[in-house]
Amino acid sequence: MRPGTDAAENDLRHLLNEWDPIGVADDVQDEYDCMLAPLLQRLRGGADQADIGAFLRQELEDHFGLDPLGLRPDAMAARVIDWWATVGRADRAGCV
Numbered sequence: 064m065r066p067g068t069d070a071a072e073n074d075l076r077h078l079l080n081e082w083d084p085i086g087v088a089d090d091v092q093d094e095y096d097c098m099l100a101p102l103l104q105r106l107r108g109g110a111d112q113a114d115i116g117a118f119l120r121q122e123l124e125d126h127f128g129l130d131p132l133g134l135r136p137d138a139m140a141a142r143v144i145d146w147w148a149t150v151g152r153a154d155r156a157g158c159v
Contacts, residue, residue, distance in 0.1 A: 071150060072099050078146060084134045085127055098122055107148045116140035 079095035080088035087094050098119075107116060108141045119136035 071103060074101060074146065074150060075099055078139075078142060081137045082142075083130060083132070084123060097126065102143065106143070106151060112137075112140045112144045115143050 076092070076096065076099060077097060080092065083089075085094065101118065102115065103117060110118075116137040119139055120131045123131040123134055123136060130131075
């Protein structure tokens with residue numbers, strides 16, 4: 064784990080790097096770190112899959128300048144929500 068990160072950030076970074084919508088994660092491990100805090104804030108606030116999907120689409124379009132068609136932000140949102148269902152309780156309790 065990188066210094067200054069918690070386990071939830073590290074896990075989420077791994078998920079985003081696996082998704083890798085711009086195809087650079089093999090070379091740039093922190094490319095998607097701009098999404099970590101906003102995603103975790105939304106998840107900790109109770110966001111659902113639709114909220115996460117909307118955020119990912121917005122990031123793809125507005126931040127990365129990509130057309131989200133074909134990048135499957137809704138499928139990635141489902142992965143994030145599934146992951147959060149597993150780690151979220153422990154994270155909220157300060158155990159992750």
